[in-house]
Amino acid sequence: MPTRPNAHDVTFASGEVALAGSLAVPGTAAGGAGVVMVGGSGPTDRDNDTYFPPIRRHLVEAGIAVLSYDKRGVGASSGDWRDATVDDLAADAVAALDFLRTRPGVRADAVGLFGHSEGGWVVLRAATARDDLPWVVTNSGPATTPAVQERHALLNRLRQAGAAPRDAGTALALYDALVDAGRRGAGFAAAARLVEAGGGPSTLGDHWAGMDERLWGFLSRKQDHDPLPDVHRLRCPHLALFGGADELVPVADSVRLLAGAACRPGRHPRATLTVEVFPGADHRVRTDGGVRPAPRHLDALTRWIGDRTRTGASASTRRGS
Structure with a gap:
């Protein structure tokens, strides 16, 4: 069994941006696999709130090195994620990948990408830039555009709040109008006027909370990002993990959509698709009210990585499922 090291702080560059993160490398005699963990939407740090540390521990115990980092403008990283594009965030993931590959105790040819939620879009885009990526994992990563995904989430939040069908219809119509405004390049002031005319911010609940000019600009740039062209261009195995009761993602x-892409003519022979849907699990693939990982989630992750890198599988197998 590998020893359990503490994660230590690291910094690396992505263009002109300095990214700060945490690196944990198992105390194994021979070099092992590695994974770069990319967080979800908003100002996510290297721990993605409290979500990443338990996954990091599980991976390290399975002999897999882990690097996660603060998003641009979060924690100790420079820049600002609100000024970024999906391509910028993907470039950050690639920079993290290259950095992890140079670390002692890590096999350069066995380092892949793990993206949670929005991070799924990011790592799929990053994967298209590399011919040497051994695998990619999306965890609650939608195969739809952000606009479609957020509409799905808004409808579920309205239902949870007990909104009457008429009120839900009003909110969705306002949401659709905002998406159209973003496509036309409307600024924040115009969008805010739409919201006021459509019933005010409370009509959209959390969707409009904290909205300002810079956040509006970021969301407008991102809203029609389609991950399927990136999926079509994959040249490595892809593991897609979902919670069956995820209310934020149209699972x-x-x-x-992922299955359709996997059957597309001309698909690269290495671009296999594995899908795991965990019944009753939420957006973070947790059960029991979000208290603990869904049964088999973390073991499925480490076993899949181990099977594709010939490392880490033995520790996962000893723990069982």
């Missing part, structure tokens, strides 16, 4: 639609 059934995402599985259908």
Whole structure:
């Protein structure tokens, strides 16, 4: 069994941006696999709130090195994620990948990408830039555009709040109008006027909370990002993990879209697709009210990585599922 080291702080460059993160490398005699963990939406740090540390521990115990980092403008990283594009965030993931590959105790040819939620879009885009990526994992990563995904999440939040069908219809119509405004290049002031005319911020609940000019600009740039062209261009195995009760992501639609992409003519022979849907699990693939990982989630992750890198599988197998 590898020893369990403490994660230590690291810094690396992505263009003109300095990214800060945490690196944990198992105390194994021979070099092992590695994974770069990319967080979800908003100002996510290297721990993605409290979500990443338990996954990091599990991976390290399975003999897999882990690097996660603060998003641009978060924690100790420079820049600002609100000024970024998906391509910029993907470039950061690639920089993290290259950095991890140079660390002692890490096999350069066995380092892949793990993206949670929005991070799924990011790592799929990053994967298209590399011919040497051994694998990619999306964890609650939608196969739809952000606009479609957020509409799905808004509808579920309205239902949870007990909104009447008429009120839900009003909110969705306002949301659709905002998406159209973003496509036309409307500024924040115009969008705010739309919201006021459509019933005020409370009509959209959390979707409009904290909205300002810079956040509006970021969301407008991102809203029509389609991950499927990136999926079509994959040249490595892809593991897609979902919680069956995820209320933020259209899971059934995402599985259908990924399966369709996997059957597309001309698909690269290495671009296999593995989908795991964990019944009753939420957006963080947790059960029991979000208290603990869904049964088999973390073991499925480490075992899949181990099977594709010939490392880490033995520790995962000893723990069982």
